[in-house]
Amino acid sequence: MSNQHAPQAGSRREFLKTSALAAAAAAPYFVPASAFGANAPSNRVTLGCIGVGNQGFPVMKRFLENDACQVLAVCDVNRGSSGYKDDKHVYGREPAREEVEGYYGKSSESGSYKGCEAYNDFRDILSRDDIDAVIIATPDHWHSTMTVQACKAGKDVYCEKPLGLTIGDQQAMVKAVRENDRILQTGSHERSNPNVRRLVDIVQSGALGEIKRVVCNVGRHNMISPGPGWKPMPVPDGFDYAMWLGPAPDAPYHKDRCLYRFRFNYDYAGGQVTNFGAHSLDMAQWALGMDKSGPVEVEHVYADFLPEGSLFNAATYTHFRCTYDNGVVLDCMTGVPEVRCIVEGTEGSVRVENQGRNFFTIAEGIKSDVCGSEVPDVYVSNDDHQRNFIDCVKSREEPAAPVEVGHRSATVCHLGNIALRLGTKVKWDPASEQIVDNKEASAFLNRPTNQSWNT
Ligand SMILES: NC(=O)c1ccc[n+]([C@@H]2O[C@H](COP(=O)([O-])OP(=O)(O)OC[C@H]3O[C@@H](n4cnc5c(N)ncnc54)[C@H](O)[C@@H]3O)[C@@H](O)[C@H]2O)c1
Numbered sequence: 001m002s003n004q005h006a007p008q009a010g011s012r013r014e015f016l017k018t019s020a021l022a023a024a025a026a027a028p029y030f031v032p033a034s035a036f037g038a039n040a041p042s043n044r045v046t047l048g049c050i051g052v053g054n055q056g057f058p059v060m061k062r063f064l065e066n067d068a069c070q071v072l073a074v075c076d077v078n079r080g081s082s083g084y085k086d087d088k089h090v091y092g093r094e095p096a097r098e099e100v101e102g103y104y105g106k107s108s109e110s111g112s113y114k115g116c117e118a119y120n121d122f123r124d125i126l127s128r129d130d131i132d133a134v135i136i137a138t139p140d141h142w143h144s145t146m147t148v149q150a151c152k153a154g155k156d157v158y159c160e161k162p163l164g165l166t167i168g169d170q171q172a173m174v175k176a177v178r179e180n181d182r183i184l185q186t187g188s189h190e191r192s193n194p195n196v197r198r199l200v201d202i203v204q205s206g207a208l209g210e211i212k213r214v215v216c217n218v219g220r221h222n223m224i225s226p227g228p229g230w231k232p233m234p235v236p237d238g239f240d241y242a243m244w245l246g247p248a249p250d251a252p253y254h255k256d257r258c259l260y261r262f263r264f265n266y267d268y269a270g271g272q273v274t275n276f277g278a279h280s281l282d283m284a285q286w287a288l289g290m291d292k293s294g295p296v297e298v299e300h301v302y303a304d305f306l307p308e309g310s311l312f313n314a315a316t317y318t319h320f321r322c323t324y325d326n327g328v329v330l331d332c333m334t335g336v337p338e339v340r341c342i343v344e345g346t347e348g349s350v351r352v353e354n355q356g357r358n359f360f361t362i363a364e365g366i367k368s369d370v371c372g373s374e375v376p377d378v379y380v381s382n383d384d385h386q387r388n389f390i391d392c393v394k395s396r397e398e399p400a401a402p403v404e405v406g407h408r409s410a411t412v413c414h415l416g417n418i419a420l421r422l423g424t425k426v427k428w429d430p431a432s433e434q435i436v437d438n439k440e441a442s443a444f445l446n447r448p449t450n451q452s453w454n455t
Pocket of ligand 1: 054056075084091120121122137138139140162187189246259260275
């Protein structure tokens with residue numbers, strides 16, 4: 001592990017931009033970018049991928065396909081193994097390095113390429129001043145620490161959804177992005193899905209009349225938990241468990257705590273409420289025009305938990321109800337995950353479904369004279385969430401899912417979990433971002449921080 005972990009002042013990209021401006025001021029003639037190729041190596045956004053598992057590995061491949069960027073490094077506390085969502089998949093830093101070098105090797109003259117470093121410690125990526133941006137696809141309990149440190153080191157960030165483990169974590173992320181003038185894309189890729197944009201367009205065009213109710217679905221647990229009395233296991237060779245835990249509370253190793261299955265334990269994630277909800281509730285927030293706000297009440301309706309002592313402690317079946325200050329009611333429940341989000345108005349309804357990987361927007365009863373207006377407020381990304389991030393790193397424009405959007409959408413998920421865990425109704429002030437008059441619920445806004453990882 002390198003000891004060069006001091007934050008970097010500014011980024012390579014800013015340096016290149018500044019030097020280019022300085023050169024342009026001094027140069028007596030204009031050299032067109034095409035002379036070097038718009039995506040010449042020196043123009044590419046350089047990347048480090050942190051967490052290359054079930055999601056990080058395929059997302060890394062999307063970045064490889066984009067010749068406007070180049071992956072220079074990967075990082076994972078797992079050297080390489082199966083044991084992810086699907087046992088056929090082998091992920092981790094060495095398989096990721098091989099993937100990167102194999103991909104770039106195919107287009108090199110010699111047919112081989114070396115030039116992707118594989119690290120165990122993400123700070124070794126942050127300390128490299130030749131890396132512009134990082135992709136964070138670790139479990140949720142790491143998102144905030146890594147994002148804050150990356151921003152301080154001058155890196156732009158693509159961070160997987162849900163933005164953070166707690167509302168407090170997310171507030172720290174918003175602050176770090178803005179104070180350090182960084183670009184952050186939340187991995188809520190439905191923001192770049194034309195079918196979801198169509199839903200938002202229909203809702204915001206007024207075609208449904210007055211909006212009354214929204215239904216968002218989240219999936220069921222798709223893995224079986226070790227029950228009460230489960231026994232710790234030896235940590236496998238090549239897996240840095242202490243670094244996997246990081247800011248989480250100390251706990252004995254079990255394979256079902258870590259790869260993929262972390263999402264069912266509240267120390268590392270928020271169950272399917274944050275896993276799926278970061279997509280379906282994000283659609284609702286967008287459609288309702290609540291990207292800078294949120295509900296004012298979140299109420300427990302139903303939650304089912306596994307027996308005390310089970311390794312998975314997140315609710316298995318859930319239903320919570322949010323109320324917005326305009327009277328719109330949103331029911332979020334464990335249901336048919338194919339139906340992601342339904343918006344109902346006085347005149348009709350619209351819903352987004354996904355069957356396999358195919359999305360549909362289905363509208364019923366709408367006023368055809370208003371529908372399809374492509375209202376100007378509904379921004380259009382380029383329908384490729386990863387490419388949109390790279391474009392924005394270059395242009396310094398806001399991406400499709402900036403940090404505040406990821407924060408506000410995941411906040412609804414976190415408030416739902418707080419209401420479900422306490423079996424209560426929580427009042428929320430979206431302006432001050434505080435829970436109103438409820439100390440027990442407010443205690444969930446932040447987690448006890450492991451001081452060695454304090455950001
Ligand atoms: N956008 C989507 O649709 C989508 C889909 C799936 C998962 N996700 C998100 O992606 C994230 C990862 O989920 P997953 O299913 O890929 O989990 P995973 O367990 O399969 O992968 C996470 C990887 O991070 C590694 N890791 C853990 N701690 C690390 C550290 N300190 N440094 C470096 N690497 C570390 C793990 O070893 C693992 O390889 C989660 O936040 C999840 O919500 C998003």
